[in-house]
Every structure is written in structure tokens, then in C-alpha cells.
Amino acid sequence: xxxxxxxxxxxxxxxxxxxxxxxxxxxxxxxxxxxxxxxxxxxxxxxxxxxxxxxxxxxxxxxxxxxxxxxxxxxxxxxxxxxxxxxxxxxxxxxxxxxxxxxxxxxxxxxxxxxxxxxxxxxxxxxxxxxxxxxxxxxxxxxxxxxxxxxxxxxxxxxxxxxxxxxxxxxxxxxxxxxxxxxxxxxx
Numbered sequence: 001x002x003x004x005x006x007x008x009x010x011x012x013x014x015x016x017x018x019x020x021x022x023x024x025x026x027x028x029x030x031x032x033x034x035x036x037x038x039x040x041x042x043x044x045x046x047x048x049x050x051x052x053x054x055x056x057x058x059x060x061x062x063x064x065x066x067x068x069x070x071x072x073x074x075x076x077x078x079x080x081x082x083x084x085x086x087x088x089x090x091x092x093x094x095x096x097x098x099x100x101x102x103x104x105x106x107x108x109x110x111x112x113x114x115x116x117x118x119x120x121x122x123x124x125x126x127x128x129x130x131x132x133x134x135x136x137x138x139x140x141x142x143x144x145x146x147x148x149x150x151x152x153x154x155x156x157x158x159x160x161x162x163x164x165x166x167x168x169x170x171x172x173x174x175x176x177x178x179x180x181x182x183x184x185x186x187x188x
Contacts, residue, residue: 004185007185012181025156046109054106083165115144
């Protein structure tokens with residue numbers, strides 16, 4: 001049996017982004033009203049990371065670029081069906097389901113951040129949207145913010161389950177790959 005070579009897939013900026021995003025989101029989610037200043041700073045961190053990822057999606061390495069992994073929703077659905085049937089193709093970079101998850105997470109996190117800015121502006125009169133939202137509709141902004149935060153959490157659980165299933169199907173530790181950046185080359 002030939003040994004498999006490793007290839008650098010996830011570059012350091014993308015891995016730092018990923019783990020800081022995980023940390024920032026969970027700090028913000030867990031602090032909520034109890035530690036408002038920590039919650040707000042974690043939210044700013046998440047927003048800044050989202051801006052970084054948007055840029056990195058155009059200038060990062062091949063595996064980080066949106067042009068190399070974004071696909072149609074139909075292709076993502078077909079891929080999920082193949083996963084359920086345990087016959088999904090292996091990808092070095094993001095697979096079609098991963099591509100859909102990235103978009104869902106980025107949009108949900110962006111909405112969580114923007115509505116968080118609106119809540120902060122309406123409630124505290126502070127933040128980037130304070131002069132736009134005033135003190136109007138604080139409860140509405142709060143409900144929408146909580147919806148997107150909880151929807152993001154649901155997406156995170158689905159993402160983790162997907163990583164676990166993919167790791168099982170393809171017999172590789174995808175979480176480790178996001179930590180060290182390396183994946184095995186194609187089966188020989």
C-alpha cells in the first residue's frame with residue numbers, strides 16, 4: 001500500500017479566520033446581555049472577520065477563492081443526496097455542500113452583525129447604526145438579531161455534523177485539516 005502525500009489546502013490566514021470566527025461567535029452568543037461590552041466587541045470581531053473573508057474569497061489561495069468552489073444550489077443538493085447514500089465524491093477543497101454552508105453562514109453572520117449594530121444603536125445610542133436607527137424599533141431589531149444568532153447556531157451544528165459525516169465517508173480528519181492546513185492527496 002502506497003503512502004499518501006499531504007498537500008497544503010487551507011492557508012494560515014483562512015485557518016486563523018476560521019478559528020477566530022468560531023471563538024468570536026461563541027463569545028458573543030454566550031455573553032449576550034450579561035457582559036454587553038464583551039458581547040459587542042465579539043460582534044465587531046465577527047463583522048471584521050466577515051469583511052476579511054469577503055476579500056480573501058477573491059485574493060486568497062486557490063482553495064479559499066469563491067470562484068473555485070461556489071456552485072449552483074442544485075449541485076449542492078445532488079451532493080447532499082450522494083452523502084446520504086454514502087457515495088459522495090471527495091474534494092480537496094470545499095465540496096458543493098460546504099460551498100452552500102459557507103454562503104449560508106456568511107449571510108447569517110452578516111445579518112446577525114448588522115442587526116446587532118441596530119440593537120446597539122437603538123438600545124445604547126452607540127455603534128455604527130446609532131444615528132440611523134435611533135431608539136425606534138428596538139424590540140424588532142432585537143428579535144431579528146436573536147433569530148439570526150440562533151439560525152447561525154443551527155447552521156454551525158449542521159456544519160459540524162457535515163464535517164463528521166465527510167470525515168467518516170472519506171476516512172480523513174477534516175477538523176485536523178482545518179487546524180494544520182493539510183489534507184491527503186487523492187487516493188492511489
